[in-house]
Amino acid sequence: MEIKAKLKDGIVSVKAMAKHPMLTYDVAAKQGLEANFITHMTATVNNKVVLDMSTSQFLSKNPIVKFTFKGAAVGDKIVMTWVDLKGDTETSESIIK
C-alpha cells in the first residue's frame, strides 16, 4: 500500500493506494474465479481512527482513497490496514510530512 500524508494549515491530507484486483462477482463468474475485494479499510494516527471505510466490489481496481483529518503533527506515524473478502489483510505505514 502506498501512503502519502501531508500536513497543511492544521489539516492532514492523505492519498493512499491499495494494490488489489477488486474482482467483482460478475467478472469472477465469467472468468471462473472467486470474487474478492477489499471490504474494510482503516487508518490510525496515535491510536486514533482517522479513516474508517466499509467498501464494496465497486471501488476501482487498485483503489485510490484520499481523505483528510485534524489533530496530528508532522512526524506522526499513520498506519493503514485493509482486509478483503477472503480475510487477507495488509498493513502499511507512513510518516506525516
Added chain:
Amino acid sequence: MERRKFLSFGALVAAAAFAPVSLSAEDYRKIKPDAWKAHTVEDAIAKLYGSNTLIAEGVKITAPDVAANGGAVPVDIQSDISAKSVAVFQTSNPESAVCVFTINENMVIDYSIKMKLKQSGTITVVIEGIDGKLYSGSKNINVALGGCEG
C-alpha cells in the same frame, strides 16, 4: 486438524490481532449486511439507515459529467455537516452500495475515491448527521466505456 479448519483458525487469530483497531472502527458490512445486497439506491439507504427521508442539501459531489473509463471514475465528496457517517451509492451496477465512511470528530468530510461504473447512472451520497437527519446529494454521470468487464 484439517487444513481448511486450520486456515480458518489462522484467520481468527489474525482478526484477534487487529481487534484493538476494529474496536474503535465500525464495519458496516457486518453491522448492516443487507444494505450491500440491495439493488436500488432507495432500498440500500433504507436497509442502512432505516429511513428514506432525505434532505437534499449540504453535500457537494464533484465528478466528471462524462467518464471515458468506467473502471475508475473519480468522485470527490465534501461537506461541512457534523456527521456520523457518509455513504456512497450508485445506479450503474447490479448492487447499489459503494462504500460507507464512519466519521468521528477528527475527520474532515473531504474524500476522493475511484469507483467502477458499468453504465451511465446517478451517484447518490447520503450523510447521516449527528442530529439524526439524512442529508443527500446526487450527480449524473455518463459512462462511455463500462467498467465492470475489465
